[in-house]
Amino acid sequence: MSASDKNKNAHLHGTNCGCGAHAHDGESTPLHEDSEENRLTAYTEAALMRAIIPDAVTRRTFLSAVGASTALAALSSILPLGFAGEVLAQAAPLEKKDLKIGFIPITCATPIIMAAPLGFYSKHGLNVEVIKTAGWAVIRDKTLNKEYDAAHMLSPMPLAITIGAGSTAVPYTMPAVENINGQAITLAMKHKDKRDPKDWRGFKFAVPFDYSMHNYLLRYYLAEHGIDPDQDVQTRAVPPPEMVANLRADNIDGFLAPDPVNQRAVYDGVGFIHLLSKEIWEGHPCCAFAASKEFVTQLPNTYGALLKAIIDATAFATKAENRKQIAEAIAPANYLNQPVTVVEQVLTGTYADGLGKVQTVPNRIDFAPFPYESFAVWILTQMKRWGQVKTDIDYAGVAKQVFLATDAAKLMKEVGLTPPESTTKSFTIMGKTFDPAKPEEYVQSFAIKRV
């Protein structure tokens, strides 16, 4: 076995691996290159940190409580070692390099998808296969049964999975939001004169999934206009790819969908964009990057590298000048499988509205990874409001457990983004202010509700 092979093995297997295929003590690693030596130093440090606090959860809690650099400084004052870097997900060896990530072919998944063709995963030492998946229920099941290491999900899904709404309860985490805004209400061409929601009684609407921002935003919008989303209209879950076909076939009157579905309906001349979701709630979260708690705690370095790759990709996607390049990278059949112009219109915000006008809304979709805990609280209030959850919810507790704001903040700094100061914020939706500290009062304040 050559030295380089050995080194590769050490990286593949990690320190806690009991497979015996690699040396644990580091004595048999006669490496020559500088970079390798640096990596080895970091590797030894990480191993030491692990040896001192063997339990992954405790270690991570400890590190995030005191800060990794403080911990290392404290350790190096006791131990004569040249500590060089941070422990969490830095040069520490990755437990697993070949990962599978599931996605649904919509522009919300942009950071997850583009990180593959544009090389963000490989930059962080990962070999990720992104796999297109047929629907949200399938993506949930494939992630729960570990065919996927992590997945693109709707941001309410990790919350729903954690509290066991609509599935078996499995502790789930959402380390990063993928996109904000990026949805729209599209109506069939025949309704182009019915722009007032009060005329929509009897309409059939489609949303991608019951546990989706789309569902909650459509319900919110309708209810604010005095339409009861359960009694005055029909709402059904339809996978995004089938929405345009259903609209063409006159099975539905409209949908609140993720892009590129809305733009595709315009492209094919079957619908028009009535309202962008940013007009309901400017900066609302949409889709998310999600992984099981088990993945996060058992493969902390891999998780760190993966999250960093995603946040890095998100930072790249935030810049308007990169959007065209991204559109070209993710439009082919391997990813979204859409005409480039459709994806480009969504990402650049210069788009045809279906009524003969070219609109310019640069932040039609935007990318901001920070998972505010107050987003989670709002989502939970809507689950409660619409009767998806009947029992009492520990709003703040669940939010903190699932939305990993601290990790995101740390990694955002490392890739040059400025994370917000606080993990919660208040926001206004259609003129109504949401106070994350008073979720139950918020639920009760609505006239139309199922509580």
Add this chain to the structure above:
Amino acid sequence: MTAPLGLRAAIVSLTVFGVFIAVWQLGTQGSGIAADMTPEYAKLVGATASQGVSAMPGPGEVGAKLLEHFADPFYDRGSNDKGLGIQLAFSLGRVLLGYALAVLVAIPVGFLIGMSPLMSRALDPFIQILKPISPLAWMPLALYTIKDSSLSAIFVIFICSLWPMLINTAFGVAAVRREWLNVARTLEVSPLRKAFTVILPAAAPTILTGMRISVGIAWLVIVAAEMLVGGTGIGYFVWNEWNNLSITNVIVAILVIGLVGMVLDQMLARLTRLVTYSE
């Protein structure tokens, strides 16, 4: 003078095909009227919206697409975009694996049921209940318990090909003529030898008919199963192109699915003819 039957049939076939293509071509002409819109706007929408082109592809487009796929059936541009040939290979692999497993279970169990009136009566209620269940109804249960989508698809193929084979085998074995069994008994043939040299050849045509029905069902079901689980296979290809609203590719896939189904069916028809005997 009349031409031979084969020739006449061919002429009728070609006429039907020609009429079908002509109607298809006429039906997909589209309005052809360019909609009233500014050039900048027209650039942002598809030809259906801007020039009144029919959303349904004509026979020419489908033919061109078909040739394109046949010219390069084994391309691989990443995990979500593979050639039609590769997708078919994945589907056929799943079908053959599930089907082979079903053969391994159905034929011995069918023999048992056919040869033993007791087992026949005892197992009948289970078969009657399980037989009419749509194979796709097993899918969520399979995904949940097997925890692997590819194996679940194979399981669904297994369960759908099981029943026709099982029932036909049992029926064929039970219907072997009394005289032949009596001759075997007179000659004091061992049970195993009786099964292989008397019952199996006698029941073979019925068994193979069951296998032929099964392979047809298996091929029908794999497309639906792959549309559900995704990943690879011809069913996934259909779903992926449906996602892109590419009706041309969907039609191409439909044609190819039909062709492969026909080949599978013909193969078993040949086999059936080989073992058929006249009394």
